[in-house]
Amino acid sequence: MSPAERLELYRQMVLIRRFEEKCAEMYALAKIGGFCHLYIGEEAVAVGAISALRPDDYVLSAYRDHGHCLAKGADPKRVMAELFGKRTGLCKGKGGSMHLYDVERRFMGGYAIVGTHVALAAGVAFGLTYRRQDQIVLCFFGEGAVPTGIFHEAMNIAALWKLPVLFVCENNRYGMGTPVERASAIYDIAKTALAYDMGHSTVDGMDVLAVRDAVGRIVAEMRRAPRPYFLEARTYRFMGHSMSDPAHGHYRTKAEIDEHKKRDPIPLFGQRLIESGEADADRLRAIDAELQAVVQEAVDFADQSPPAAPEELMTDVLA
Amino acid sequence: MPELLYREALNHALREEMRRDERIFLMGEEVGFYNGAFKVSKGLLDEFGARRVIDTPITEAGFTGVGIGAAMVGLRPIIEMMTFNFAILALDQIVNNAVKIRYMSGGQLSIPLVIRGPGGPSRQLAAQHSQSLESLFCHIAGLSVVAPATPRDAKGLLKSAIRQNNPVIFIEGQELYSTKGDVPDGDYTIPIGRAEIKREGSDVTVIAWSKMLLLALRCADQLAADGISVEVVDLRTLKPVDYDALLGSIRKTGRAVIIEEGWEFCGVGAQIATDLYHRAFDAFDAPIERVTGFEVPIPYAKHLEQQALPTAERVIEAVRKTLYR
Numbered sequence: 275m276s277p278a279e280r281l282e283l284y285r286q287m288v289l290i291r292r293f294e295e296k297c298a299e300m301y302a303l304a305k306i307g308g309f310c311h312l313y314i315g316e317e318a319v320a321v322g323a324i325s326a327l328r329p330d331d332y333v334l335s336a337y338r339d340h341g342h343c344l345a346k347g348a349d350p351k352r353v354m355a356e357l358f359g360k361r362t363g364l365c366k367g368k369g370g371s372m373h374l375y376d377v378e379r380r381f382m383g384g385y386a387i388v389g390t391h392v393a394l395a396a397g398v399a400f401g402l403t404y405r406r407q408d409q410i411v412l413c414f415f416g417e418g419a420v421p422t423g424i425f426h427e428a429m430n431i432a433a434l435w436k437l438p439v440l441f442v443c444e445n446n447r448y449g450m451g452t453p454v455e456r457a458s459a460i461y462d463i464a465k466t467a468l469a470y471d472m473g474h475s476t477v478d479g480m481d482v483l484a485v486r487d488a489v490g491r492i493v494a495e496m497r498r499a500p501r502p503y504f505l506e507a508r509t510y511r512f513m514g515h516s517m518s519d520p521a522h523g524h525y526r527t528k529a530e531i532d533e534h535k536k537r538d539p540i541p542l543f544g545q546r547l548i549e550s551g552e553a554d555a556d557r558l559r560a561i562d563a564e565l566q567a568v569v570q571e572a573v574d575f576a577d578q579s580p581p582a583a584p585e586e587l588m589t590d591v592l593a
Numbered sequence: 594m595p596e597l598l599y600r601e602a603l604n605h606a607l608r609e610e611m612r613r614d615e616r617i618f619l620m621g622e623e624v625g626f627y628n629g630a631f632k633v634s635k636g637l638l639d640e641f642g643a644r645r646v647i648d649t650p651i652t653e654a655g656f657t658g659v660g661i662g663a664a665m666v667g668l669r670p671i672i673e674m675m676t677f678n679f680a681i682l683a684l685d686q687i688v689n690n691a692v693k694i695r696y697m698s699g700g701q702l703s704i705p706l707v708i709r710g711p712g713g714p715s716r717q718l719a720a721q722h723s724q725s726l727e728s729l730f731c732h733i734a735g736l737s738v739v740a741p742a743t744p745r746d747a748k749g750l751l752k753s754a755i756r757q758n759n760p761v762i763f764i765e766g767q768e769l770y771s772t773k774g775d776v777p778d779g780d781y782t783i784p785i786g787r788a789e790i791k792r793e794g795s796d797v798t799v800i801a802w803s804k805m806l807l808l809a810l811r812c813a814d815q816l817a818a819d820g821i822s823v824e825v826v827d828l829r830t831l832k833p834v835d836y837d838a839l840l841g842s843i844r845k846t847g848r849a850v851i852i853e854e855g856w857e858f859c860g861v862g863a864q865i866a867t868d869l870y871h872r873a874f875d876a877f878d879a880p881i882e883r884v885t886g887f888e889v890p891i892p893y894a895k896h897l898e899q900q901a902l903p904t905a906e907r908v909i910e911a912v913r914k915t916l917y918r
């Protein structure tokens with residue numbers, strides 16, 4: 275991996291961070307509506323994992339999907355326009371925050387009924403296998419999806435049929451306000467894969483290089499001998515479940531969040547780049563400034579775009 | 594024209610379409626090695642192999658989701674529900690994914706998908722295996738719902754359903770699989786959204802679909818003996834409804850009876866009656882009568898089961914009521 279590639283990982287994480295911070299701002303201004311789930315704190319998972327894929331590999335996500343969509347290469351302008359409900363949005367303003375799609379970049383959607391898109395991911399992999407193609411499907415979901423029935427149906431089918439799906443569990447410790455210990459009978463979520471005789475491991479989800487290395491190794495093996503794999507990325511969300519609830523309060527303390535922020539994936543990786551001499555603080559600040567401009571440009575684009583078209587209400591129902 | 598069983602006609606449709614288009618595959622419980630719980634997929638595994646005729650674990654939600662995912666990358670799945678009773682387990686996949694992915698993505702994707710299998714109350718199978726669920730599916734924006742009654746319609750409509758680029762719910766009559774009828778040779782299609790007059794008449798229009806078509810035709814015979822001329826319209830597609838065909842008949846007769854095996858409240862017939870009044874209030878000489886199943890789970894005991902469902906007596910009474918005699 276070249277220094278330029280490493281800087282690119284840093285760049286993508288900062289892009290997502292600044293993008294999400296701007297979303298919070300725009301939500302407060304009511305430019306963004308509905309439910310809006312921010313990815314702040316979890317950036318290393320999407321960026322590390324997706325950077326290990328080929329551009330023609332497929333990604334599906336749950337409803338906390340801005341980060342995955344951006345990491346897959348979507349134009350921040352069109353993502354922001356979608357959140358603003360504008361006709362220039364990725365989905366013409368019909369999908370919104372929880373349902374981003376950029377099919378050209380093989381980002382196959384964000385899904386908001388917990389666990390259900392895991393079966394779709396198995397289906398995409400089935401389709402690729404059927405067509406004798408060699409792409410991988412990467413499916414992101416939270417640890418809250420693991421106890422659902424559909425998740426287990428999909429795991430069983432993927433293992434039974436040796437489908438090339440990498441299940442990436444983003445274990446951010448909370449399903450909304452319920453800690454994993456109160457929702458899952460097992461704490462080591464990755465062990466779920468044992469029930470399906472599926473390869474599994476756990477990775478530090480705050481370490482972008484660790485995630486990238488793990489996914490790179492798994493994907494290389496999957497392409498050689500297609501079969502699913504379960505990777506649990508231990509991460510943490512710094513914000514509330516959505517924009518509708520505070521970061522801390524009745525279910526976790528500020529002190530707990532502060533403790534996790536000591537391992538904020540962005541400064542963690544930035545420090546490593548500085549220590550290795552690949553970048554200095556000025557270079558990282560310049561990257562930050564550059565990405566703040568990119569995000570501001572996205573907001574300006576979204577602001578200036580025309581609203582979702584009334585004549586589009588009834589289109590795209592049927593092909 | 595050769596005579597075929599309803600199940601054979603469906604089998605021919607599957608076989609011909611799978612020969613025509615390699616993107617089509619059949620997936621479901623017991624569709625392969627077992628040759629289908631109702632033998633609709635008989636011989637397909639032999640002809641097309643396990644790549645295209647795929648036995649699944651008992652996971653309706655799971656394999657429906659897999660079908661939708663496969664459609665997202667350009668395949669044309671046919672998902673078999675061993676019976677539509679089990680499709681309830683897959684309802685989230687149908688309601689939240691199959692019919693919404695195109696819209697949510699702003700038209701970036703389409704989901705050509707047929708979900709097919711037997712439906713309707715049947716032979717003392719009791720409450721959980723015996724019911725009419727078509728109105729559930731008709732309620733969902735973006736779904737087409739088809740329920741053919743004859744072998745000819747079954748083949749022609751299944752071929753049309755497979756060629757659609759959108760999700761189609763295709764409900765086969767569980768009690769119709771062994772019925773016989775003339776089926777044209779080779780490739781033909783019957784368009785989705787077209788009803789058909791199965792018996793011409795002039796006094797009353799009786800609207801029915803699937804197994805209830807047979808009941809309607811029996812009642813029409815009986816009523817003819819009493820000098821009442823019944824026109825029987827087979828809806829064939831429940832959504833979208835062919836209002837032109839229904840109105841054409843009602844403008845002639847001025848009266849209508851809708852037979853539905855399912856429950857009355859929010860039934861398919863309720864919607865059709867509302868729409869017919871809105872479109873042709875002036876055409877009616879009597880209120881529309883509905884004959885439906887009663888609002889109970891289907892009982893096991895044979896005589897209770899019969900009592901719960903539309904009977905010839907109730908249909909004949911309804912027809913007479915529209916004629917005030």
